[in-house]
Amino acid sequence: MLITVMHLLVVILLLTAGLLCGLPPTQSAGLGEGVSLVVCMMFAILVLALLGWPVFKLLSLRPLILPTCPACGERHINYHIPRDAWPDPVIVCVFCSKPLRLALSRGAVSKPSELPTVTPCWPGFLGIWKRVEIQQATPPQ
Numbered sequence: 059m060l061i062t063v064m065h066l067l068v069v070i071l072l073l074t075a076g077l078l079c080g081l082p083p084t085q086s087a088g089l090g091e092g093v094s095l096v097v098c099m100m101f102a103i104l105v106l107a108l109l110g111w112p113v114f115k116l117l118s119l120r121p122l123i124l125p126t127c128p129a130c131g132e133r134h135i136n137y138h139i140p141r142d143a144w145p146d147p148v149i150v151c152v153f154c155s156k157p158l159r160l161a162l163s164r165g166a167v168s169k170p171s172e173l174p175t176v177t178p179c180w181p182g183f184l185g186i187w188k189r190v191e192i193q194q195a196t197p198p199q
C-alpha cells in the first residue's frame with residue numbers, strides 16, 4: 059500500500075466528515091461519552107466506505123493497494139496513473155514485464171481487451187482486486 063499526500067488528504071477529510079455527521083445524532087440521543095465515540099467512528103467508517111471510491115475516481119486517484127501480477131504473483135509496488143490513462147490504465151510488472159489492465163470503471167470492465175484485466179471490489183478505494191474475464195478483442199477485418 060502506498061499512500062500519497064492526496065490519498066491521505068481525501069481519507070482524512072472523509073473520516074472527519076463522517077465524525078461530524080455522527081456528532082448530532084449521538085448528542086441528541088444523550089449517549090455516554092464512550093458510546094458516542096464508537097458511534098461517531100462507525101459513521102466515519104461508513105462515510106469513507108460509501109464515498110471513498112467515488113471521490114477517488116473523481117480525482118483520478120488509484121486505489122490504495124495495487125494488484126498482484128497474474129503472471130508472476132508479485133505485488134505491484136507503486137504506480138502513478140496519469141489522469142489521461144483513466145479509466146483503464148495498463149501497468150507493467152517490474153519483475154516479469156507482463157502488462158496488466160486495471161478496469162477502474164464499469165465501462166472499462168465491459169470493454170474488450172486481450173490483456174489480463176482486474177477491477178477493484180467494493181469499497182473500490184482500498185484496492186481489493188478481482189480478475190475480470192472479458193471477451194477477447196476481435197481483430198479488425
Ligand SMILES: [Zn+2]
Binds near residue numbers: 155
Ligand atoms: Zn509479474
